[in-house]
Amino acid sequence: MDVGEGARGPVNAPSVRTLRPGLHLLEAEVEDFDVRAAVLVGTERAVVWDTLAHPAQMEGVRRIVAAAGGVAGRSAAVGRSAEASLPLTVVYSHADWDHAWGTCALGDVEDVVAHAWSERRFRSDVPEELRRRQAEEPGLWDAVRLVPPTVLFERTHTLDLGGATLELHALPGHTPDCSVCFVPEWGVLLAGDTVETPLPVVNEARAVAEWAQALERWRDDARVATVVPAHGPVGGRELVEHTLRYLRGLAAGGDLADLSALSPFYRETHRRNQELAGPGSGRSAGPRAGDAPANDGS
Numbered sequence: 322m323d324v325g326e327g328a329r330g331p332v333n334a335p336s337v338r339t340l341r342p343g344l345h346l347l348e349a350e351v352e353d354f355d356v357r358a359a360v361l362v363g364t365e366r367a368v369v370w371d372t373l374a375h376p377a378q379m380e381g382v383r384r385i386v387a388a389a390g391g392v393a394g395r396s397a398a399v400g401r402s403a404e405a406s407l408p409l410t411v412v413y414s415h416a417d418w419d420h421a422w423g424t425c426a427l428g429d430v431e432d433v434v435a436h437a438w439s440e441r442r443f444r445s446d447v448p449e450e451l452r453r454r455q456a457e458e459p460g461l462w463d464a465v466r467l468v469p470p471t472v473l474f475e476r477t478h479t480l481d482l483g484g485a486t487l488e489l490h491a492l493p494g495h496t497p498d499c500s501v502c503f504v505p506e507w508g509v510l511l512a513g514d515t516v517e518t519p520l521p522v523v524n525e526a527r528a529v530a531e532w533a534q535a536l537e538r539w540r541d542d543a544r545v546a547t548v549v550p551a552h553g554p555v556g557g558r559e560l561v562e563h564t565l566r567y568l569r570g571l572a573a574g575g576d577l578a579d580l581s582a583l584s585p586f587y588r589e590t591h592r593r594n595q596e597l598a599g600p601g602s603g604r605s606a607g608p609r610a611g612d613a614p615a616n617d618g619s
Contacts, residue, residue, distance in 0.1 A: 332375045332461065337385065341507060343485060345385050346549065349378055353586035356419045357551050359511055361504070362389035363482025367407045369427065370502055370511050371551065374419040376426035376464045383409075383427070410434060410480060412489065413470060414513025414551060415499045416442040418450050424468035434478060435470035436491055438498030443469035494532025495522055501539070508546035510539060516564045518553030519587050520577075526598040529568050536565045574600040 335349035335358070347358040351374045358371040360382055367386045372379050386407055413421045413435040424433065448467060455462045472478070480487040488503045495514040502511040514522065515536065523529060539545060540561040548560045570576075571594055580588055 332377065335373065335378050337381065340547070340549070340555065341509075343389065343482075344504075344507065344509065345389075346555075347373065347378070347382075349373060351419050353584065354552055357549065358420075358423075359549060360385050361482060361485065361487065362386055362407065363484045365407070365481065365483030367409050368480060368482065368487060369409065369411045369430075371414050371420040371513070372411060372423035372427070374422050375462070376423050376466075379423035379426035411468075412480075412487070412502065413439055413498075414501070414511070415439060415496045416447050417496065417514070418447070418454070420513070420551065421447070422451070422462075422465045422467070425464075425466035432472045433468055433470045434472040434474070434480070434489065436498040436500050437473040437475050438493075438496070439470050440473055442496075442498060443467060492532070492535045494528050494535070496524060497528075503545070505544060508544055510545045510548045510561075512539075512548055512550045512561070514551050516548060516550040516553075516560050518550070518560060518563060519583055520567050520591055520594070521564050522590055523568075523571065523594040523598045529572055529598050533565055533568045533572075536561050536568070540565060568598075571595065571598050572600070 332351065333349045335347040337345055337347055339345050343362045345360040345362070347360065349356055356373060358369065358373050358378075361368045361370065362385075367389070369379075369382055386409065408431045409427060410431050411424055411427065411433045413433065415421075416435065416439040421439075424430075451462060451465060451467060474489060474491070476491050478489040480489070485504050485506045488505065489500050490503065492499050492501050492513075492515045499513055499515050501513060501515055503509070504511075515532070540558050542558075545558055545561075547555065548557060549555050550560060553560070576595075577583070577591060580591065583591065
């Protein structure tokens with residue numbers, strides 16, 4: 322179902338699939354690529370990991386939370402509607418437009434959690450990107466009301482869902498504010514844009530080495546059984562290894578064996594990645610509009 326149409330194409334309503342009890346994936350196409358968010362439901366709290374690109378894509382989230390096991394009984398006990406039964410927290414994997422623009426549709430949420438760099442971006446490139454899109458695609462983005470993070474972390478942050486723990490870990494690379502979420506009880510790593518198939522978007526050459534080092538740790542972590550990236554298929558730790566190999570090859574000047582297998586978006590992304598992060602490079606840019614400014618290391 323289309324919820325709007327602009328010069329670059331429609332904003333599509335997401336499909337919903339349950340990966341395991343308590344973990345529901347919202348998957349949609351936005352412009353030239355797919356994007357994925359997640360709803361995690363425990364006995365005491367629900368968390369939305371990323372809110373996609375448009376408020377219309379978040380309209381069914383409260384119903385997903387209500388339908389999760391045990392929610393109706395909790396609601397009856399406290400005399401509230403099922404959809405309002407659990408406190409709801411939003412977590413941004415990072416502040417790019419296709420991950421953080423649907424939040425206003427969720428109404429009152431307890432907190433919006435993100436890396437500290439995301440708060441800076443909500444005062445700089447995030448509103449700039451919204452104004453640009455509103456000018457270029459009249460009407461399509463009028464419903465977007467930006468909701469900046471209210472709880473910030475630098476390295477790690479933990480959320481207790483009741484029956485499951487969300488461990489947030491900073492993993493800068495794609496942008497300075499990128500983070501991942503590990504749920505040890507489920508063996509699930511929500512990887513955001515740090516892991517991507519067929520290849521990640523690189524915005525800054527000097528970020529690649531640290532990015533790769535961080536991915537090595539997750540690749541080697543035997544607790545991780547399932548990797549859920551924001552773009553590309555869900556899988557196991559082989560997805561982490563795939564992105565890691567790409568980043569290492571990029572820095573070494575290697576090329577992909579078969580560019581023809583890539584979509585136009587990813588062919589162009591690979592070309593720009595080579596310009597930015599190949600040997601002798603060092604510029605900063607972003608093919609997915611709305612990427613963060615270069616990380617100054619602060």
